[in-house]
Amino acid sequence: xxxxxxxxxxxxxxxxxxxxxxxxxxxxxxxxxxxxxxxxxxxxxxxxxxxxxxxxxxxxxxxxxxxxxxxxxxxxxxxxxxxxxxxxxxxxxxxxxxxxxxxxxxxxxxxxxxxxxxxxxxxxxxxxxxxxxxxxxxxxxxxxxxxxxxxxxxxxxxxxxxxxxxxxx
Amino acid sequence: xxxxxxxxxxxxxxxxxxxxxxxxxxxxxxxxxxxxxxxxxxxxxxxxxxxxxxxxxxxxxxxxxxxxxxxxxxxxxxxxxxxxxxxxxxxxxxxxxxxxxxxxxxxxxxxxxxxxxxxxxxxxxxxxxxxxxxxxxxxxxxxxxxxxxxxxxxxxxxxxxxxxxxxxxxxxxxxxxxxxxxxxxxxxxxxxxxxxxxxxxxxxxxxxxxxxxxxxxxxxxxxxxxxxxxxxxxxxxxxxxxxxxxxxxxxxxxxxxxxxxxxxxxxxxxxxxxxxxxxxxxxxxxxxxxxxxxxxxxxxxxxxxxxxxxxxxxxxxxxxxxxxxxxxxxxxxxxxxxxxxxxxxxxxxxxxxxxxxxxxxxxxxxxxxxxxxxxxxxxxxxxxxxxxxxxxxxxxxxxxxxxxxxxxxxxxxxxxxxxxxxxxxxxxxxxxxxxxxxxxxxxxxxxxxxxxxxxxxxxxxxxxxxxxxxxxxxxxxxxxxxxxxxxxxxxxxxxxxxxxxxxxxxxxxxxxxxxxxxxxxxxxxxxxxxxxxxxxxxxxxxxxxxxxxxxxxxxxxxxxxxxxxxxxxxxxxxxxxxxxxxxxxxxxxxxxxxxxxxxxxxxxxxxxxxxxxxxxxxxxxxxxxxxxxxxxxxxxxxxxxxxxxxxxxxxxxxxxxxxxxxxxxxxxxxxxxxxxxxx
Numbered sequence: 001x002x003x004x005x006x007x008x009x010x011x012x013x014x015x016x017x018x019x020x021x022x023x024x025x026x027x028x029x030x031x032x033x034x035x036x037x038x039x040x041x042x043x044x045x046x047x048x049x050x051x052x053x054x055x056x057x058x059x060x061x062x063x064x065x066x067x068x069x070x071x072x073x074x075x076x077x078x079x080x081x082x083x084x085x086x087x088x089x090x091x092x093x094x095x096x097x098x099x100x101x102x103x104x105x106x107x108x109x110x111x112x113x114x115x116x117x118x119x120x121x122x123x124x125x126x127x128x129x130x131x132x133x134x135x136x137x138x139x140x141x142x143x144x145x146x147x148x149x150x151x152x153x154x155x156x157x158x159x160x161x162x163x164x165x166x167x168x169x
Numbered sequence: 170x171x172x173x174x175x176x177x178x179x180x181x182x183x184x185x186x187x188x189x190x191x192x193x194x195x196x197x198x199x200x201x202x203x204x205x206x207x208x209x210x211x212x213x214x215x216x217x218x219x220x221x222x223x224x225x226x227x228x229x230x231x232x233x234x235x236x237x238x239x240x241x242x243x244x245x246x247x248x249x250x251x252x253x254x255x256x257x258x259x260x261x262x263x264x265x266x267x268x269x270x271x272x273x274x275x276x277x278x279x280x281x282x283x284x285x286x287x288x289x290x291x292x293x294x295x296x297x298x299x300x301x302x303x304x305x306x307x308x309x310x311x312x313x314x315x316x317x318x319x320x321x322x323x324x325x326x327x328x329x330x331x332x333x334x335x336x337x338x339x340x341x342x343x344x345x346x347x348x349x350x351x352x353x354x355x356x357x358x359x360x361x362x363x364x365x366x367x368x369x370x371x372x373x374x375x376x377x378x379x380x381x382x383x384x385x386x387x388x389x390x391x392x393x394x395x396x397x398x399x400x401x402x403x404x405x406x407x408x409x410x411x412x413x414x415x416x417x418x419x420x421x422x423x424x425x426x427x428x429x430x431x432x433x434x435x436x437x438x439x440x441x442x443x444x445x446x447x448x449x450x451x452x453x454x455x456x457x458x459x460x461x462x463x464x465x466x467x468x469x470x471x472x473x474x475x476x477x478x479x480x481x482x483x484x485x486x487x488x489x490x491x492x493x494x495x496x497x498x499x500x501x502x503x504x505x506x507x508x509x510x511x512x513x514x515x516x517x518x519x520x521x522x523x524x525x526x527x528x529x530x531x532x533x534x535x536x537x538x539x540x541x542x543x544x545x546x547x548x549x550x551x552x553x554x555x556x557x558x559x560x561x562x563x564x565x566x567x568x569x570x571x572x573x574x575x576x577x578x579x580x581x582x583x584x585x586x587x588x589x590x591x592x593x594x595x596x597x598x599x600x601x602x603x604x605x606x607x608x609x610x611x612x613x614x615x616x617x618x619x620x621x622x623x624x625x626x627x628x629x630x631x632x633x634x635x636x637x638x639x640x641x642x643x644x645x646x647x648x649x650x651x652x653x654x655x656x657x658x659x660x661x662x663x664x665x666x667x668x669x670x671x672x673x674x675x676x677x678x679x680x681x682x683x684x685x686x687x688x689x690x691x692x693x694x695x696x697x698x699x700x701x702x703x704x705x706x707x708x709x710x711x712x713x714x715x716x717x718x719x720x721x722x723x724x725x726x727x728x729x730x731x732x733x734x735x736x737x738x739x740x741x742x743x744x745x746x747x748x749x750x751x752x753x754x755x756x757x758x759x760x761x762x763x764x765x766x767x768x769x770x771x772x773x774x775x776x777x778x779x780x781x782x783x784x785x786x787x788x789x790x791x792x793x794x795x796x797x798x799x800x801x802x803x804x805x806x807x808x809x810x811x812x813x814x815x816x817x818x819x820x821x822x823x824x825x826x827x828x829x830x831x832x833x834x835x836x837x838x839x840x841x842x843x844x845x846x847x848x
Contacts, residue, residue, distance in 0.1 A: 076291070079291050082289075086289070123253075127253065129254060129256075129261075129264075129265060130264055130265065130268040131268075132249070132254065133249070133254075133264075133265045133266075133268035133269040133272070134268040134269065134271060134272035134275075135272060136249060136269055136272065137268065137269035137270060137271065137272025137273040137275075137276075138272035138273065138275055138276045139272075139276075140272075140273065141272070141273035141274075141276035141277060142276040142279070142280075144299060145276060145277070145280045145287050145299050145300075145301070146287050146289050147289060148289070148290070148291070148292035148296055148299040149292070149299075153249075154250070155249070155251075156249075156250070156251045157249075157251050157253050157254065
């Protein structure tokens with residue numbers, strides 16, 4: 001932009017105004033939620049990651065399901081957002097050995113007054129069933145007590161993260 | 170309708186529509202009236218919308234449930250719906266259920282200890298269910314009557330007693346009503362905390378927790394409270410009922426004396442006091458109690474009848490016991506008292522006397538006397554089940570009601586009476602039955618008995634497979650006995666889908682760590698004709714064999730010091746059979762690698778041994794591999810087989826094999842046959 005101004009023989013703006021000018025080249029490509037490919041095709045993509053943002057609602061669904069974005073239903077949008085963040089952080093922090101793709105694909109669904117947490121976990125080194133059941137019980141109760149509504153986990157297990165891979169780029 | 174008016178071409182079409190609507194008006198809840206004038210006047214049919222049918226809040230859910238039905242193959246709702254996480258055995262169900270519940274209890278404990286960390290208070294109205302509060306410490310809390318009553322209400326027996334004692338030591342006044350409330354609680358639980366069986370919130374502990382039976386504590390807190398309270402009919406009856414609930418010979422005698430004292434004072438004991446004495450007293454005591462009930466005109470309730478039935482089961486004579494039970498039941502029905510399931514359970518348990526060791530001839534593992542008793546029990550059961558089937562609803566009267574189904578199923582199973590067992594299952598699963606057995610414990614036993622009986626009495630392997638898949642592992646936990654019975658069936662009538670399921674369930678229930686059971690698995694798999702399987706079935710067969718062999722090898726390789734306790738060494742027969750299975754699925758290299766371990770001394774002896782030095786390899790397995798090696802003209806493999814056989818079989822079995830090699834290759838002179846055999 002600066003080049004264009006100078007080329008037209010225009011005057012440079014004052015110092016204060018210069019702050020508002022971006023001198024880097026304008027790049028209109030939308031890069032959000034699109035993954036860079038690697039030379040050795042080692043970047044794992046799940047189905048959700050492989051689909052583009054404009055495919056939401058077409059080829060893939062949302063990671064959180066609630067009615068707060070609908071007209072006349074926006075009583076507690078911020079609360080819903082906060083709840084989502086609490087759930088995601090807690091799941092990531094409580095199952096660090098088991099989450100796949102860094103716990104980014106935990107789906108939160110609301111049916112009635114119940115909040116369901118869906119997604120995949122991996123076996124990790126050794127799958128201790130009793131430990132997993134204890135953790136599930138703890139998480140369900142802990143999140144229920146925090147959010148003041150019943151929380152249920154619907155997490156399924158895969159052997160390794162590779163099992164959720166849709167593509168490698 | 171407006172849209173239809175525009176869409177339809179003309180009056181004739183409207184007439185068709187109106188007649189269709191009129192014919193279906195009852196169903197659709199709409200009425201139409203045309204009056205036949207549409208043709209002349211062009212009037213449109215008039216539609217009246219009926220008012221909405223009033224429905225209960227759960228009707229929609231009920232309709233959905235009826236439409237979807239129950240998926241018997243799905244796990245219990247308490248378990249994680251993932252194949253790797255679904256428990257197969259009753260023990261696994263117990264462990265997982267308890268683990269989950271203890272996890273919940275840990276979270277609850279955190280919230281009780283640090284409530285400020287859980288203050289994401291956006292709920293309106295505030296929900297106290299999500300704000301658990303710590304139980305007050307009786308040594309710290311204010312010694313007030315209000316706190317005492319709160320503890321009594323929450324049934325914290327020991328805490329309430331502790332607080333009461335503290336209040337007395339600090340000379341705080343306690344009103345009679347508060348003392349009475351505490352006395353009721355203490356007498357009902359004998360001064361102990363509430364037993365696990367009465368826990369409401371934590372189902373796991375309620376079902377699995379074991380509470381020891383305790384006898385009445387003489388001169389305990391209940392007796393002390395009784396001394397301080399006025400001796401009314403109510404308080405004395407409470408004490409009597411408590412003494413009989415936690416009966417000892419001494420407490421029952423004291424209970425009788427207390428009733429006598431009440432009668433002397435012209436007080437009328439409550440029916441619960443009489444019920445207790447009838448149930449726990451001897452013949453003289455309960456007949457006396459009945460006579461007194463008549464005298465003081467205390468009306469019996471269902472508890473009285475059940476107590477009488479229980480008392481009659483103590484009679485020594487079998488014939489006397491039966492006639493008394495019959496008379497009692499008839500009298501109940503004549504008086505319009507419908508026997509509860511508990512009553513029927515007591516009757517059934519009373520007919521067969523397990524205490525008596527009856528001498529006499531045996532038939533099918535039972536004495537003649539036991540057989541007669543079983544026949545009696547069955548004829549009673551048929552009558553009882555017919556009566557229950559005719560009732561509009563089976564309701565719960567006491568916590569023991571569900572025991573009827575298990576007792577009845579045990580008898581049906583002992584008598585191998587499948588039709589009766591199926592009637593019981595149908596009755597239990599019917600909508601009119603509101604009495605449910607606790608899952609994983611009593612219900613598991615009920616369905617296990619039923620399934621084993623079904624397997625025993627059914628010939629079609631397809632029917633058995635269907636029933637097995639319907640009940641296992643959701644309702645029936647896999648056991649060694651069940652697996653063995655299923656293995657017997659599939660050996661007699663091989664069906665690959667059933668074999669696969671039984672063996673996979675066996676793997677999940679760790680049956681393969683049992684030498685005998687794993688041997689049966691191998692025999693079943695070796696009996697399967699691999700070539701007769703379809704392509705997909707062959708893949709399944711291969712995967713199953715690889716999984717099994719891999720598991721047995723892995724179990725044998727726990728030779729490290731810290732894992733030694735997990736090691737299960739392979740027998741030579743195991744190795745040879747595994748090798749044959751691998752050979753059949755085309756994994757010949759791996760099969761011969763396994764066979765060679767039989768020739769390796771280090772694999773048999775020493776600290777790192779993976780094979781036991783007991784037993785011999787399976788001759789048929791090695792021989793089959795030997796023949797295959799000859800057909801493939803693979804001399805080295807044939808030699809391995811022969812060497813193994815040479816070390817483990819007799820000379821007369823070896824000579825024909827050696828002759829076969831010579832015939833095949835014709836490179837060993839007849840002179841050398843002897844030396845080859847000696848090898």
